[in-house]
Amino acid sequence: MKRVLIIALAPLALAGCANFSPDAGMGAVANRVRADERRDVVMVATDEEDENAAGRARALLRRGLNVERAVQVAFLRNKGLQAAYNDLGLSEAQFVAASLPPNPTVSLLSLRGAMSYDIERRLVADLLALATLPARRDIAETSWRKAQLEAIASTLRLAADVRRQYWKAAGARAQTKYLLQARANAETTAELAHKLGETGALNKLDQGREFAFYAELAAQVAKARTQEKIEKERLTRLMGLWGQDIDYALPQSLPGLPPAPRAFAALETQALDRRVDVAMARADLEKTAKELGLTQATRFVNAFELGAAETWTKSVSTDSSGTQSTDRAHVRGVEASFQIPIFDLGQARTREAEETYMRAANRLAEKGVNARSEVREAYTAYRGAYDVARLYQSKVLPLRKTIEDESMLRYNGMIADLFILLQDARARVLSNVAAIEARRDFFVADADLHAAIVGGGMSGAEPRPSALAAAATTD
Numbered sequence: 001m002k003r004v005l006i007i008a009l010a011p012l013a014l015a016g017c018a019n020f021s022p023d024a025g026m027g028a029v030a031n032r033v034r035a036d037e038r039r040d041v042v043m044v045a046t047d048e049e050d051e052n053a054a055g056r057a058r059a060l061l062r063r064g065l066n067v068e069r070a071v072q073v074a075f076l077r078n079k080g081l082q083a084a085y086n087d088l089g090l091s092e093a094q095f096v097a098a099s100l101p102p103n104p105t106v107s108l109l110s111l112r113g114a115m116s117y118d119i120e121r122r123l124v125a126d127l128l129a130l131a132t133l134p135a136r137r138d139i140a141e142t143s144w145r146k147a148q149l150e151a152i153a154s155t156l157r158l159a160a161d162v163r164r165q166y167w168k169a170a171g172a173r174a175q176t177k178y179l180l181q182a183r184a185n186a187e188t189t190a191e192l193a194h195k196l197g198e199t200g201a202l203n204k205l206d207q208g209r210e211f212a213f214y215a216e217l218a219a220q221v222a223k224a225r226t227q228e229k230i231e232k233e234r235l236t237r238l239m240g241l242w243g244q245d246i247d248y249a250l251p252q253s254l255p256g257l258p259p260a261p262r263a264f265a266a267l268e269t270q271a272l273d274r275r276v277d278v279a280m281a282r283a284d285l286e287k288t289a290k291e292l293g294l295t296q297a298t299r300f301v302n303a304f305e306l307g308a309a310e311t312w313t314k315s316v317s318t319d320s321s322g323t324q325s326t327d328r329a330h331v332r333g334v335e336a337s338f339q340i341p342i343f344d345l346g347q348a349r350t351r352e353a354e355e356t357y358m359r360a361a362n363r364l365a366e367k368g369v370n371a372r373s374e375v376r377e378a379y380t381a382y383r384g385a386y387d388v389a390r391l392y393q394s395k396v397l398p399l400r401k402t403i404e405d406e407s408m409l410r411y412n413g414m415i416a417d418l419f420i421l422l423q424d425a426r427a428r429v430l431s432n433v434a435a436i437e438a439r440r441d442f443f444v445a446d447a448d449l450h451a452a453i454v455g456g457g458m459s460g461a462e463p464r465p466s467a468l469a470a471a472a473t474t475d
Contacts (some may be wrong), residue, residue: 388442
């Protein structure tokens, strides 16, 4: 009977077994990231692979850091991303485990008395678990596919964070460079004012104004340098760098604006097709639907076990003449056990599964609505940032230069005094700093728009005006 049971169950058990993939499911992750980011991702599992990844990252850093290289370095060196890929490997292990049939249970029972003993051996298999093995395997595979989407989401989220932080760090570097140049010019003017004061050609009031302007710029340079270091450190942390690798250089200035902004047409449709969080919600709904079908199919039977049983019996008896005799018996049979649905008819489990399904359906609908809204919001910020940066570039800065040039001519012609010249110079410095910040905000908004289309999360922080911009609004 035991052989019959094993032979009968073996094909059913082996039919649903799954094997480990050669890359823990990273192929799907790499293909999706390559399509959305045009970058490669790797799962680092050995010291050799870690060294190769570190070497690739150092080669990128030596070439000079731009935003796309920063993203690639983060894909290679960020350990939090590697932990997300480890979660994918764990999910695959759970999928393979769920595809395996339950192990049979062997039990031995020995009863001994003064004149007899019984030995019983049982081999029990859970028939319900075997019968539902294909469905449970399908559910586990869906969970694994969702884990792949979660790994993709983690990758895209990191890419979006790196892009935002890169532009913040690059903007801080450009601002520091410009303020250093402005301070150098103000220092030269202050030294000239000091010499003129010594000769009596410049009064103390005008000297004080010149020195105050220089001191303000020196303070702003110190503040800008501190902010540059902070923004660079945040970028370093996102890229997962440490040791000598942190000595990389940021560009001295921000790139120019594109000739025209992106068009809004079809961005909402692209988001619904490409957003990884929407795909995850779809996978969750699919998994829940399959679980609901399994729950309804097994609502009346919670457990059904079938087993083969063998019993050996030996007893010693003595007749009236005092002669002992031994009786032996070997009995084989089949044992079946199941729960009787008297109190629990499965309504609670079915209702729970139905509510879980509706929750997943509503969350998918919510994701769709939110994705459309986030694309509209991101595009509004993107277009607004472009218009502001373009206005500074084409209108404000040229006008400020013209004003300063005319003030210099009037001052040289003894028509305007030094106070007017300093006011115009200070206003031009503030306008240039605001222009740098506007261009930085545009590139951050561009990163937010990309993340809103493919996935990666919205930017959580509102841009805060700098001290210089705040001072400009109070003048």
